[in-house]
Amino acid sequence: MNGAESLVRTLKAGGVDVCFTNPGTSEMHFVAALDRVDGVRCVLCLFEGVATGAADGYARMADKPASTLLHLGPGLGNGIANLHNAKKARSPMVNIVGEHATYHVQYDAPLTADIEGTAKPYSHWVKTSASAATIAADAADAIAAARTAPGQIATLIAPADATWEEGAGIAAVPAIPERAKADEAAIQAAAKALKSGEKVMILLGDKAVRAEGLELAARIAEKTGAGLLAETSNARMERGQGRVAIERLPYPVDQAVAVLAEVKHLILIGSRNPVAFFAYPDKPSLIAPEGCNVIMVATPAEDQPEALARLADAVGATQKLVIPSRERPAIPTGALTPETIGAVVGALLPENAIVCDEGVTTGRRFFPSTHASGPMDWLQLSGGAIGVGIPMATGAAVACPDRKVVSLQADGSAMYTVQGLWTQAREKLDVLTLIFSNRSYNILRGELANVGANNPGPKALNMLSLADPDIGWVNLARGLGVDATRVESAERLAEVMKSALRAKGPHLIEVVM
């Protein structure tokens, strides 16, 4: 077998059996090898940002890496923003990036670029294969790197001659170390704080916001009176009916500071000491108050449910929690606002849904109205690089073909990677997209004031507006093969959403605000 086939077979043997791609000439041997290897699903994306975002969504739901196949430096470049999001979400991913044949790089052909330099800021592991003889072993190392806790981005650069020359067969993935256990001293410090009678906040992130971790954390909070919050952005929360209902640390810095203002001890489990999303004049970078005792119990790379179980024992929170049934909101009528949309979504989100949330300003307060929905997985934009929603929903649907994916999507962000709708159509993925059409980068209107750029003039405001012309989402979706409906009232949204949830396959609703 040639190098390409040994690469594809090694990926498959290592459990990496889905590839999101937009290939070019240098990747043709990889593409050709797909027909000689059963059981690897290759999904075409019309832009590389869709491929990397889909691999992120896939990894969040499958808890294992997908691969991407990208075309030299510029193809990798197009994927960077969603690699950034995946890195911040700690999603495992194996990128295969084609490169000119080893002997051809020196000639600086038009597509020649510094691929390693492009990859490094957005990858934990980068290697260029030297030859077909080593490419399988390199791929095995890449898989091991990707699967190293808490989840990493591995980028393997594959020169064309390393794919077309004779390869060395399949390589086995090296053993991946177990997640480290949390330090006992940190558990004891947290237990002491929890028993101190002083105000304590437990901040959860990473795997601690799945059902098991949430239940343990809620027990601890109930037993000790501590507060409980999730991080502002979470790669994957298990939430809704039958699960612990918690809120997130707010995005706006003033609100976040207010939430933690009186906290004496901040216990971190799978989370980081919270920082402001941006710097603002005369506002702090660190959210916790000065002098707050910050206790890192379990890092994102450590075993968080195990740490929570030990902490629960240490404070005597041994009784499994009874989670009360909650009531969904009623379906409202009238204009589409963040509140009425949140109520419709809360009323209708089905059991076992996967929710991809890039709702930005519209979606900011959706948690309270959806605590009784589902149960469901809730995936958020993690690195702040807008344009992850449509790709993430695409990848999640590939990972979980039997589940309904609901993509809650801001309009400005959706435009970044709108090409992903075509992949949803081609693969007949069961994704319902709600586009929140407020025709504005609405978040920036608030940010202008926050950074002290007050009294914006018409030129500034024009840069925040998506109007003139309005984007016609029904036309756009249909052009990409996805059927779509436009709604202008809450009752009509409910009606169309009900019907779309009953059907299978992709659909888009333009929610006109």
Next chain:
Amino acid sequence: MNGAESLVRTLKAGGVDVCFTNPGTSEMHFVAALDRVDGVRCVLCLFEGVATGAADGYARMADKPASTLLHLGPGLGNGIANLHNAKKARSPMVNIVGEHATYHVQYDAPLTADIEGTAKPYSHWVKTSASAATIAADAADAIAAARTAPGQIATLIAPADATWEEGAGIAAVPAIPERAKADEAAIQAAAKALKSGEKVMILLGDKAVRAEGLELAARIAEKTGAGLLAETSNARMERGQGRVAIERLPYPVDQAVAVLAEVKHLILIGSRNPVAFFAYPDKPSLIAPEGCNVIMVATPAEDQPEALARLADAVGATQKLVIPSRERPAIPTGALTPETIGAVVGALLPENAIVCDEGVTTGRRFFPSTHASGPMDWLQLSGGAIGVGIPMATGAAVACPDRKVVSLQADGSAMYTVQGLWTQAREKLDVLTLIFSNRSYNILRGELANVGANNPGPKALNMLSLADPDIGWVNLARGLGVDATRVESAERLAEVMKSALRAKGPHLIEVVM
């Protein structure tokens, strides 16, 4: 004035009065400053790849840099592919990339990334401003770097506090050195080769393919019997009626090798020693035959028309050329093929048009059928990173509001940066886009065989197909505010194209092949 205003005023004073942007929080002070500075045009793009591609198209037509305004590492990442193209086209460009406030970077907020590391592979000059006191001087240095021959990419990273703190006023752009003159020994070596009676090819690139250089080169060729070719990809050719008609070195490696097979002396003027676009097994990387005498007369950074004038003198080609009038092709009827489309385009391209050519396989043989059209400027994809066409047309139209821009666009490439149509609609740019809808990455079908990956199976072929679902370009364009028409015959294409060329403003024709 604050740092942002001193930055904007310095850009304007340095002649950089157009900004293509997709801004975020860290860029809000720059955006706000636009309302306090007259004469800077800020153009909103819904994706950063549109912004960098538009700045490339602008620079090619204006012969000076535009600026881009991008949002941190991921925003810059989204712009990389078209920065790559601009770098290979030697287009001057000044990128302003927002960054967290200097004191905030250490906290690794969600959008934190290595911006300098992201910029370096695609920039000639990179700097992070230390403070508001230096940002104007840094911007002046960036403009000087961008304008240094042959045209460079300068990336200035602007921390948020360097924009909101008090700035130091306007900085003047340092003097930019004149282009160097070609070495006299090289001119004499070329003259000797041209007089040798042996087979000589003159290969033109960069500024040598504008009207003046072409006329001088054609004189030399006519006088000496040398062959004359342009490089495969050219940032901007002045061609068509009244101008010298030359062909380009073919893209397919076998054809390119055949064209140069008998050449004993290869004279390079503004061009590079040609290399294969990709490596292929058993095909050469260098196109010129072994033992060919390659003479670099004028590098892209040197004054090419001046070198051509001296070379013309040296061989006695002092008589100005009379360029014969040529006849346009007749408008054909029947199915839309590369040949019939080429004939319609050749018959109708108007005088003074700007043609942006990302026609890929469909457009590969458009030169012969368009030698009698125009006269016009012809801009090509320069770095092989597909997705430059729509943005480049957008930028060219901003640079030249009184000229018709005709965007010849392959469908697969168009999908990369389709968001650019919206900017054409918002700015009411006079761009006619022809989408060559062959529903395929057609170029890769040939490349599969070229790299020796023969007998592709259904999975491989599926990765090269844009069908299932077909992209509905009329819907897509209308969704983005651009009116569109679908045509299925050559005569209908001619009819619609005639009417669209008479009208002003953006229009798209879906050319169904």
